[in-house]
Amino acid sequence: MNSFEIKEIPGKGRAMVATKPFAVGETIFEEEPFVSRQFSWNAAYGYAACDHCMRPLETVLENVRRLANNNALIVPLAEYDPTTPWLEQFTQCQRCKVRYCSEDCRMESLNKYHRVACMGNFHTDDSHPINALNETWKKMHYPPETGTILLIVRLMAMYKQSNNKQQFLESLQSFQSLIVNTEAKIYHKMLGENFEQQMEQLFVAFCRAFADEEFAAFTTPDAFKTLMGMIGTNSQGIATSPLAEWVKKVSDLPLPDGDKAKLDEYIDDIYNKVGEFAGEFLNTEGVGLYLLQSKINHSCVPNAQSTFPYSNDIVVLKAVAAIEAGEEICISYLDECQLERSRHSRQKILKENYIFVCQCPKCQLQVTDPDETSEDEDYDDDDEMDMDDEDANMSD
Numbered sequence: 001m002n003s004f005e006i007k008e009i010p011g012k013g014r015a016m017v018a019t020k021p022f023a024v025g026e027t028i029f030e031e032e033p034f035v036s037r038q039f040s041w042n043a044a045y046g047y048a049a050c051d052h053c054m055r056p057l058e059t060v061l062e063n064v065r066r067l068a069n070n071n072a073l074i075v076p077l078a079e080y081d082p083t084t085p086w087l088e089q090f091t092q093c094q095r096c097k098v099r100y101c102s103e104d105c106r107m108e109s110l111n112k113y114h115r116v117a118c119m120g121n122f123h124t125d126d127s128h129p130i131n132a133l134n135e136t137w138k139k140m141h142y143p144p145e146t147g148t149i150l151l152i153v154r155l156m157a158m159y160k161q162s163n164n165k166q167q168f169l170e171s172l173q174s175f176q177s178l179i180v181n182t183e184a185k186i187y188h189k190m191l192g193e194n195f196e197q198q199m200e201q202l203f204v205a206f207c208r209a210f211a212d213e214e215f216a217a218f219t220t221p222d223a224f225k226t227l228m229g230m231i232g233t234n235s236q237g238i239a240t241s242p243l244a245e246w247v248k249k250v251s252d253l254p255l256p257d258g259d260k261a262k263l264d265e266y267i268d269d270i271y272n273k274v275g276e277f278a279g280e281f282l283n284t285e286g287v288g289l290y291l292l293q294s295k296i297n298h299s300c301v302p303n304a305q306s307t308f309p310y311s312n313d314i315v316v317l318k319a320v321a322a323i324e325a326g327e328e329i330c331i332s333y334l335d336e337c338q339l340e341r342s343r344h345s346r347q348k349i350l351k352e353n354y355i356f357v358c359q360c361p362k363c364q365l366q367v368t369d370p371d372e373t374s375e376d377e378d379y380d381d382d383d384e385m386d387m388d389d390e391d392a393n394m395s396d
Protein backbone atom coordinates (compact mmCIF):
# COMPACT_ATOMS: atom_id res chain seq x y z
CA MET A 1 0.00 0.00 0.00
CA ASN A 2 2.81 2.39 0.88
CA SER A 3 4.94 3.68 -1.94
CA PHE A 4 8.13 2.89 -0.02
CA GLU A 5 9.44 0.44 2.54
CA ILE A 6 11.99 0.56 5.34
CA LYS A 7 14.38 -2.36 5.00
CA GLU A 8 17.87 -3.59 5.70
CA ILE A 9 20.30 -3.22 2.81
CA PRO A 10 23.26 -5.61 3.22
CA GLY A 11 26.42 -3.72 4.08
CA LYS A 12 24.52 -0.50 4.55
CA GLY A 13 21.88 -1.02 7.22
CA ARG A 14 18.43 0.44 7.47
CA ALA A 15 17.20 2.31 4.43
CA MET A 16 14.06 3.67 2.83
CA VAL A 17 13.44 2.12 -0.57
CA ALA A 18 10.86 3.18 -3.19
CA THR A 19 8.31 0.53 -4.16
CA LYS A 20 7.01 2.60 -7.07
CA PRO A 21 8.54 5.18 -9.40
CA PHE A 22 8.43 8.88 -8.44
CA ALA A 23 8.65 11.81 -10.84
CA VAL A 24 10.62 14.96 -9.99
CA GLY A 25 8.53 17.12 -7.66
CA GLU A 26 6.24 14.29 -6.59
CA THR A 27 5.37 13.96 -2.90
CA ILE A 28 6.70 10.75 -1.36
CA PHE A 29 5.04 11.23 2.03
CA GLU A 30 3.92 13.80 4.58
CA GLU A 31 4.59 13.40 8.26
CA GLU A 32 3.85 15.14 11.54
CA PRO A 33 6.74 15.12 14.01
CA PHE A 34 6.90 12.74 16.95
CA VAL A 35 7.86 15.85 18.87
CA SER A 36 8.95 19.36 17.90
CA ARG A 37 10.04 22.46 19.73
CA GLN A 38 11.14 26.01 19.04
CA PHE A 39 14.78 26.77 19.90
CA SER A 40 15.34 28.32 23.32
CA TRP A 41 17.07 31.51 22.15
CA ASN A 42 14.70 31.87 19.22
CA ALA A 43 11.77 31.95 21.63
CA ALA A 44 13.62 34.25 24.04
CA TYR A 45 14.21 36.75 21.23
CA GLY A 46 10.47 37.00 20.62
CA TYR A 47 10.00 34.92 17.48
CA ALA A 48 6.32 34.17 18.10
CA ALA A 49 5.27 30.65 17.18
CA CYS A 50 2.50 28.19 17.96
CA ASP A 51 3.73 26.24 20.98
CA HIS A 52 2.65 23.02 19.29
CA CYS A 53 3.25 23.22 15.52
CA MET A 54 5.65 26.21 15.20
CA ARG A 55 3.37 28.14 12.82
CA PRO A 56 4.38 31.82 13.08
CA LEU A 57 1.96 33.89 15.16
CA GLU A 58 3.02 37.26 13.76
CA THR A 59 1.59 39.01 10.75
CA VAL A 60 4.16 39.91 8.12
CA LEU A 61 3.88 43.55 9.26
CA GLU A 62 4.57 42.67 12.90
CA ASN A 63 7.35 40.39 11.73
CA VAL A 64 9.27 42.94 9.65
CA ARG A 65 8.75 45.72 12.21
CA ARG A 66 10.19 43.56 14.96
CA LEU A 67 13.06 42.24 12.83
CA ALA A 68 13.97 45.75 11.64
CA ASN A 69 13.20 47.35 15.01
CA ASN A 70 11.23 49.96 13.09
CA ASN A 71 7.54 50.56 13.74
CA ALA A 72 7.22 52.91 10.78
CA LEU A 73 7.83 50.16 8.21
CA ILE A 74 4.87 49.36 6.00
CA VAL A 75 4.16 46.30 3.88
CA PRO A 76 2.21 46.60 0.64
CA LEU A 77 -0.09 43.87 -0.71
CA ALA A 78 -1.06 42.99 2.87
CA GLU A 79 -3.84 40.82 1.50
CA TYR A 80 -1.10 38.26 0.78
CA ASP A 81 -0.06 38.11 4.42
CA PRO A 82 0.16 34.36 5.12
CA THR A 83 -0.75 34.87 8.79
CA THR A 84 -4.00 36.80 8.32
CA PRO A 85 -6.21 33.79 7.55
CA TRP A 86 -5.12 32.24 10.84
CA LEU A 87 -5.34 35.34 13.05
CA GLU A 88 -8.86 34.79 14.32
CA GLN A 89 -8.09 31.21 15.24
CA PHE A 90 -5.15 32.01 17.51
CA THR A 91 -5.74 30.83 21.04
CA GLN A 92 -3.84 30.18 24.24
CA CYS A 93 -3.64 27.99 27.32
CA GLN A 94 -5.72 29.75 29.95
CA ARG A 95 -3.38 28.64 32.72
CA CYS A 96 0.16 29.29 31.42
CA LYS A 97 -0.73 31.59 28.50
CA VAL A 98 1.39 29.78 25.89
CA ARG A 99 -0.08 30.50 22.49
CA TYR A 100 -1.38 28.25 19.73
CA CYS A 101 -2.27 28.85 16.10
CA SER A 102 -5.57 27.02 16.48
CA GLU A 103 -7.89 25.17 18.78
CA ASP A 104 -6.72 21.98 17.06
CA CYS A 105 -3.13 22.58 18.16
CA ARG A 106 -4.22 23.49 21.71
CA MET A 107 -6.23 20.27 21.99
CA GLU A 108 -3.53 18.11 20.45
CA SER A 109 -0.90 19.49 22.80
CA LEU A 110 -3.24 18.88 25.74
CA ASN A 111 -3.85 15.32 24.63
CA LYS A 112 -0.17 14.55 24.09
CA TYR A 113 1.79 16.42 26.78
CA HIS A 114 0.44 19.76 27.91
CA ARG A 115 -1.78 18.41 30.67
CA VAL A 116 1.38 17.52 32.58
CA ALA A 117 3.71 20.06 30.93
CA CYS A 118 1.59 23.13 31.73
CA MET A 119 3.50 25.20 34.28
CA GLY A 120 0.63 27.59 34.99
CA ASN A 121 1.83 30.74 36.74
CA PHE A 122 5.36 29.34 36.96
CA HIS A 123 5.71 29.58 33.18
CA THR A 124 7.76 32.78 33.51
CA ASP A 125 9.28 32.04 36.93
CA ASP A 126 13.04 31.76 36.52
CA SER A 127 13.41 29.71 39.67
CA HIS A 128 11.17 26.90 38.37
CA PRO A 129 13.47 23.90 37.72
CA ILE A 130 12.35 23.58 34.08
CA ASN A 131 13.16 27.24 33.43
CA ALA A 132 16.42 26.86 35.33
CA LEU A 133 17.29 23.91 33.08
CA ASN A 134 16.52 25.98 29.99
CA GLU A 135 18.66 28.86 31.28
CA THR A 136 21.52 26.42 31.92
CA TRP A 137 21.14 25.22 28.32
CA LYS A 138 21.04 28.78 26.95
CA LYS A 139 24.35 29.58 28.66
CA MET A 140 25.94 26.70 26.72
CA HIS A 141 24.29 26.74 23.32
CA TYR A 142 24.13 30.08 21.49
CA PRO A 143 22.69 30.90 18.06
CA PRO A 144 22.95 29.61 15.41
CA GLU A 145 21.07 26.96 17.38
CA THR A 146 21.00 23.29 16.41
CA GLY A 147 19.04 21.85 19.33
CA THR A 148 17.22 22.63 22.53
CA ILE A 149 16.98 20.90 25.88
CA LEU A 150 13.28 21.79 25.78
CA LEU A 151 12.78 19.04 23.22
CA ILE A 152 13.81 16.54 25.89
CA VAL A 153 11.57 18.33 28.42
CA ARG A 154 8.63 17.83 26.07
CA LEU A 155 9.55 14.17 25.57
CA MET A 156 9.47 13.72 29.36
CA ALA A 157 5.98 15.22 29.50
CA MET A 158 4.86 12.94 26.67
CA TYR A 159 6.22 9.98 28.57
CA LYS A 160 4.50 10.97 31.80
CA GLN A 161 1.19 11.61 30.09
CA SER A 162 1.30 8.56 27.82
CA ASN A 163 -1.01 5.73 28.78
CA ASN A 164 1.11 3.31 26.75
CA LYS A 165 4.60 3.91 28.08
CA GLN A 166 6.01 0.79 26.45
CA GLN A 167 4.95 1.99 23.02
CA PHE A 168 6.34 5.44 23.74
CA LEU A 169 9.71 3.96 24.69
CA GLU A 170 9.75 1.76 21.59
CA SER A 171 9.13 4.81 19.38
CA LEU A 172 11.90 6.64 21.17
CA GLN A 173 14.27 3.71 20.73
CA SER A 174 13.54 3.52 17.02
CA PHE A 175 15.53 6.72 16.59
CA GLN A 176 19.07 5.87 15.74
CA SER A 177 20.94 5.12 18.92
CA LEU A 178 24.63 5.70 19.21
CA ILE A 179 27.64 3.85 20.44
CA VAL A 180 28.66 5.44 23.72
CA ASN A 181 32.24 6.21 22.67
CA THR A 182 31.29 8.26 19.64
CA GLU A 183 28.66 10.28 21.46
CA ALA A 184 31.26 12.66 22.81
CA LYS A 185 31.54 14.18 19.33
CA ILE A 186 27.84 14.98 19.27
CA TYR A 187 28.00 16.68 22.66
CA HIS A 188 31.06 18.51 21.52
CA LYS A 189 29.14 19.87 18.54
CA MET A 190 26.13 20.86 20.64
CA LEU A 191 27.95 22.20 23.66
CA GLY A 192 31.36 23.37 22.46
CA GLU A 193 34.75 22.99 24.06
CA ASN A 194 33.85 22.49 27.69
CA PHE A 195 31.25 19.90 26.87
CA GLU A 196 32.20 17.50 29.65
CA GLN A 197 31.62 20.01 32.43
CA GLN A 198 28.59 21.35 30.63
CA MET A 199 27.06 17.90 30.30
CA GLU A 200 27.54 17.50 34.01
CA GLN A 201 25.83 20.84 34.78
CA LEU A 202 23.00 20.09 32.39
CA PHE A 203 22.56 16.66 33.92
CA VAL A 204 22.30 18.14 37.42
CA ALA A 205 19.71 20.68 36.25
CA PHE A 206 17.85 17.92 34.39
CA CYS A 207 17.70 15.72 37.49
CA ARG A 208 16.35 18.63 39.52
CA ALA A 209 13.61 19.20 36.97
CA PHE A 210 12.71 15.51 36.78
CA ALA A 211 13.26 14.37 40.35
CA ASP A 212 10.10 12.24 40.47
CA GLU A 213 10.58 8.51 40.74
CA GLU A 214 8.69 7.96 37.48
CA PHE A 215 11.56 9.58 35.53
CA ALA A 216 14.18 7.36 37.17
CA ALA A 217 14.87 5.54 33.87
CA PHE A 218 15.97 8.84 32.25
CA THR A 219 17.89 10.43 35.10
CA THR A 220 20.97 8.20 35.00
CA PRO A 221 24.08 9.73 33.37
CA ASP A 222 24.00 7.16 30.54
CA ALA A 223 20.29 7.57 29.79
CA PHE A 224 20.67 11.34 29.72
CA LYS A 225 23.64 11.09 27.36
CA THR A 226 21.64 8.78 25.12
CA LEU A 227 18.79 11.30 24.99
CA MET A 228 21.21 14.10 24.16
CA GLY A 229 22.90 11.98 21.49
CA MET A 230 19.52 11.04 20.05
CA ILE A 231 18.39 14.62 19.59
CA GLY A 232 21.86 15.54 18.32
CA THR A 233 21.79 13.06 15.47
CA ASN A 234 18.07 12.80 14.63
CA SER A 235 16.86 16.37 14.89
CA GLN A 236 15.48 17.92 11.73
CA GLY A 237 15.63 21.71 11.62
CA ILE A 238 12.34 23.51 11.09
CA ALA A 239 12.17 27.14 9.98
CA THR A 240 9.11 29.26 9.36
CA SER A 241 8.84 32.90 8.35
CA PRO A 242 5.83 35.11 7.56
CA LEU A 243 8.15 37.39 5.58
CA ALA A 244 9.52 34.59 3.40
CA GLU A 245 5.99 33.25 2.83
CA TRP A 246 4.72 36.67 1.86
CA VAL A 247 7.66 37.25 -0.50
CA LYS A 248 7.00 33.90 -2.16
CA LYS A 249 3.33 34.76 -2.68
CA VAL A 250 3.80 38.29 -4.02
CA SER A 251 6.73 37.28 -6.22
CA ASP A 252 4.40 34.91 -8.07
CA LEU A 253 1.86 37.66 -8.81
CA PRO A 254 1.34 38.49 -12.50
CA LEU A 255 2.24 42.19 -12.17
CA PRO A 256 3.05 44.72 -14.95
CA ASP A 257 6.83 45.11 -15.38
CA GLY A 258 6.97 48.52 -13.72
CA ASP A 259 5.10 47.34 -10.63
CA LYS A 260 7.19 44.22 -10.51
CA ALA A 261 10.41 46.23 -10.50
CA LYS A 262 9.02 48.44 -7.73
CA LEU A 263 8.02 45.44 -5.67
CA ASP A 264 11.44 43.82 -6.10
CA GLU A 265 13.06 47.05 -4.99
CA TYR A 266 10.78 47.17 -1.96
CA ILE A 267 11.58 43.56 -1.04
CA ASP A 268 15.31 44.24 -1.30
CA ASP A 269 14.88 47.27 0.92
CA ILE A 270 12.96 45.27 3.54
CA TYR A 271 15.64 42.57 3.58
CA ASN A 272 18.33 45.23 3.98
CA LYS A 273 16.48 46.81 6.89
CA VAL A 274 15.76 43.59 8.75
CA GLY A 275 19.30 42.44 7.97
CA GLU A 276 20.74 45.54 9.62
CA PHE A 277 18.99 44.83 12.89
CA ALA A 278 18.27 41.11 13.06
CA GLY A 279 21.27 39.97 11.01
CA GLU A 280 20.77 36.53 9.57
CA PHE A 281 18.29 35.38 12.18
CA LEU A 282 15.07 36.04 10.33
CA ASN A 283 13.22 32.80 10.86
CA THR A 284 11.26 31.20 13.61
CA GLU A 285 13.42 28.15 14.17
CA GLY A 286 13.31 24.89 16.01
CA VAL A 287 13.71 21.15 15.63
CA GLY A 288 11.61 18.06 15.35
CA LEU A 289 12.06 14.31 15.57
CA TYR A 290 10.32 12.38 12.80
CA LEU A 291 9.77 8.65 13.11
CA LEU A 292 9.76 8.03 9.36
CA GLN A 293 11.86 10.86 7.97
CA SER A 294 14.68 10.08 10.42
CA LYS A 295 15.03 6.64 8.79
CA ILE A 296 16.17 8.16 5.48
CA ASN A 297 19.89 7.91 4.78
CA HIS A 298 22.09 10.69 3.52
CA SER A 299 23.54 11.04 0.05
CA CYS A 300 25.64 13.89 -1.37
CA VAL A 301 23.54 13.41 -4.54
CA PRO A 302 20.10 13.16 -2.89
CA ASN A 303 17.00 12.14 -4.84
CA ALA A 304 14.58 13.56 -2.26
CA GLN A 305 14.25 16.65 -0.10
CA SER A 306 12.47 17.51 3.15
CA THR A 307 10.22 20.53 2.68
CA PHE A 308 7.91 22.47 5.01
CA PRO A 309 5.28 23.91 2.67
CA TYR A 310 2.61 24.53 5.31
CA SER A 311 4.62 26.97 7.44
CA ASN A 312 4.53 24.58 10.36
CA ASP A 313 6.32 21.42 11.50
CA ILE A 314 4.74 19.01 9.00
CA VAL A 315 7.50 17.65 6.77
CA VAL A 316 6.72 16.85 3.14
CA LEU A 317 9.26 14.63 1.41
CA LYS A 318 9.54 15.43 -2.28
CA ALA A 319 11.45 13.74 -5.07
CA VAL A 320 14.13 16.03 -6.53
CA ALA A 321 15.22 13.45 -9.10
CA ALA A 322 13.33 10.69 -10.87
CA ILE A 323 13.25 7.66 -8.57
CA GLU A 324 12.71 4.11 -9.79
CA ALA A 325 10.96 1.33 -7.90
CA GLY A 326 13.57 -0.50 -5.82
CA GLU A 327 15.86 2.53 -5.57
CA GLU A 328 16.91 3.86 -2.19
CA ILE A 329 15.39 7.21 -1.21
CA CYS A 330 18.05 9.56 0.15
CA ILE A 331 18.09 13.13 1.42
CA SER A 332 21.06 15.37 2.13
CA TYR A 333 21.93 16.06 5.75
CA LEU A 334 24.13 18.88 4.47
CA ASP A 335 22.88 22.24 3.25
CA GLU A 336 23.40 23.34 -0.34
CA CYS A 337 26.65 25.19 0.32
CA GLN A 338 28.10 22.26 2.23
CA LEU A 339 27.14 19.90 -0.61
CA GLU A 340 29.32 21.90 -3.00
CA ARG A 341 32.42 21.38 -0.87
CA SER A 342 35.16 18.82 -1.40
CA ARG A 343 34.66 15.19 -0.49
CA HIS A 344 37.02 15.68 2.46
CA SER A 345 35.02 18.63 3.81
CA ARG A 346 31.66 16.89 3.36
CA GLN A 347 32.82 13.72 5.04
CA LYS A 348 34.26 15.65 7.94
CA ILE A 349 30.95 17.38 8.66
CA LEU A 350 28.98 14.13 8.32
CA LYS A 351 31.35 12.22 10.54
CA GLU A 352 31.34 14.85 13.27
CA ASN A 353 27.62 15.48 13.26
CA TYR A 354 26.12 12.14 12.28
CA ILE A 355 28.89 9.62 13.00
CA PHE A 356 29.11 7.90 9.63
CA VAL A 357 31.33 7.75 6.59
CA CYS A 358 29.45 8.66 3.42
CA GLN A 359 29.67 6.03 0.68
CA CYS A 360 27.32 7.76 -1.76
CA PRO A 361 28.01 7.65 -5.53
CA LYS A 362 29.54 11.14 -5.48
CA CYS A 363 31.88 10.29 -2.60
CA GLN A 364 32.88 7.03 -4.31
CA LEU A 365 33.58 8.85 -7.54
CA GLN A 366 35.77 11.35 -5.68
CA VAL A 367 37.50 8.72 -3.58
CA THR A 368 40.87 9.50 -5.18
CA ASP A 369 40.51 13.28 -4.66
CA PRO A 370 43.19 14.75 -2.39
CA ASP A 371 42.01 15.42 1.17
CA GLU A 372 41.60 19.13 0.68
CA THR A 373 39.46 21.40 2.72
CA SER A 374 37.21 23.48 0.48
CA GLU A 375 38.33 27.06 0.04
CA ASP A 376 34.91 28.45 0.85
CA GLU A 377 34.68 26.41 4.00
CA ASP A 378 33.32 28.69 6.73
CA TYR A 379 32.79 25.73 8.97
CA ASP A 380 34.48 26.35 12.29
CA ASP A 381 37.63 24.36 12.61
CA ASP A 382 38.35 24.98 16.26
CA ASP A 383 37.61 21.38 17.06
CA GLU A 384 40.22 19.65 15.00
CA MET A 385 42.05 18.08 17.90
CA ASP A 386 39.86 15.08 18.54
CA MET A 387 39.16 14.36 14.90
CA ASP A 388 42.54 14.50 13.21
CA ASP A 389 43.79 11.07 14.10
CA GLU A 390 40.72 9.49 12.60
CA ASP A 391 40.80 11.67 9.52
CA ALA A 392 44.23 10.27 8.80
CA ASN A 393 42.93 6.72 8.95
CA MET A 394 40.01 7.55 6.73
CA SER A 395 42.09 8.33 3.68
CA ASP A 396 43.85 4.96 3.66
Ligand SMILES: [Zn+2]
Binds near residue numbers: 050051053054055100
Ligand atom coordinates in the same frame (compact mmCIF):
# COMPACT_ATOMS: atom_id res chain seq x y z
ZN1 LIG B 1 -0.27 25.22 15.66
Ligand SMILES: [Zn+2]
Binds near residue numbers: 094117118120
Ligand atom coordinates in the same frame (compact mmCIF):
# COMPACT_ATOMS: atom_id res chain seq x y z
ZN1 LIG C 1 -0.62 25.71 29.89
Ligand SMILES: [Zn+2]
Binds near residue numbers: 300361
Ligand atom coordinates in the same frame (compact mmCIF):
# COMPACT_ATOMS: atom_id res chain seq x y z
ZN1 LIG D 1 28.62 11.41 -0.07
